[in-house]
Amino acid sequence: DQQVKQNSPSLSVQEGRISILNCDYTNSMFDYFLWYKKYPAEGPTFLISISSIKDKNEDGRFTVFLNKSAKHLSLHIVPSQPGDSAVYFCAASGHSGGSNYKLTFGKGTLLTVNP
Amino acid sequence: GAGVSQSPSNKVTEKGKDVELRCDPISGHTALYWYRQSLGQGLEFLIYFQGNSAPDKSGLPSDRFSAERTGGSVSTLTIQRTQQEDSAVYLCASSLKNTGELFFGEGSRLTVL
Numbered sequence: 441d442q443q444v445k446q447n448s449p450s451l452s453v454q455e456g457r458i459s460i461l462n463c464d465y466t467n468s469m470f471d472y473f474l475w476y477k478k479y480p481a482e483g484p485t486f487l488i489s490i491s492s493i494k495d496k497n498e499d500g501r502f503t504v505f506l507n508k509s510a511k512h513l514s515l516h517i518v519p520s521q522p523g524d525s526a527v528y529f530c531a532a533s534g535h536s537g538g539s540n541y542k543l544t545f546g547k548g549t550l551l552t553v554n555p
Numbered sequence: 556g557a558g559v560s561q562s563p564s565n566k567v568t569e570k571g572k573d574v575e576l577r578c579d580p581i582s583g584h585t586a587l588y589w590y591r592q593s594l595g596q597g598l599e600f601l602i603y604f605q606g607n608s609a610p611d612k613s614g615l616p617s618d619r620f621s622a623e624r625t626g627g628s629v630s631t632l633t634i635q636r637t638q639q640e641d642s643a644v645y646l647c648a649s650s651l652k653n654t655g656e657l658f659f660g661e662g663s664r665l666t667v668l
Contacts, residue, residue: 444597472655474655481661482661483659484646484657486656486658529597529598533655541586541603542611543598543655544600545597545599547597548597
């Protein structure tokens with residue numbers, strides 16, 4: 441039972457264009473969402489987060505959008521750069537049973553930005 | 556170092572052997588997590604430590620898995636009688652209490668033959 445789904449295993453975009461990575465979740469108790477980025481042979485690194493009280497959070501080239509009614513969030517990267525090529529994981533946590541610290545991760549999307 | 560340190564980085568073992576994986580969290584981080592990533596899968600929660608509280612072991616897949624955290628710092632994940640399905644990258648992370656912004660180590664890649 442996958443509670444966090446990233447349906448696109450991979451995405452390829454041209455340098456300078458927008459990258460849009462999507463994530464869907466099923467658990468309505470989730471109220472905090474994060475994106476992590478992972479390079480090969482490294483651990484994931486935190487990128488950006490959003491609380492369920494917001495529908496948008498922006499940090500430089502990265503913006504996360506949250507649509508609670510659709511249980512959907514997306515990460516936009518504008519403009520995309522070759523160094524953004526990595527696996528992006530969507531993660532969620534909630535107050536279900538007090539486990540607001542336990543992140544549930546999707547399977548990841550491999551982003552390739554072509555020069 | 557300034558980051559989360561894990562050892563060994565790679566471990567190859569035979570089915571049935573015990574293994575220990577070590578994690579040194581970032582100094583001052585009170586929360587410590589173990590996750591694992593099997594091939595083609597997302598990160599699977601295993602166990603969580605927060606200060607002196609009882610750990611949340613709800614993600615451990617079987618009683619062959621155990622973990623401890625000594626002195627509120629270093630943690631060891633032990634897998635007894637390893638099976639081939641235990642092959643994965645085991646990731647440790649730490650954070651300042653319950654922020655959700657986890658700092659991950661590079662992981663320990665376990666291969667069970």
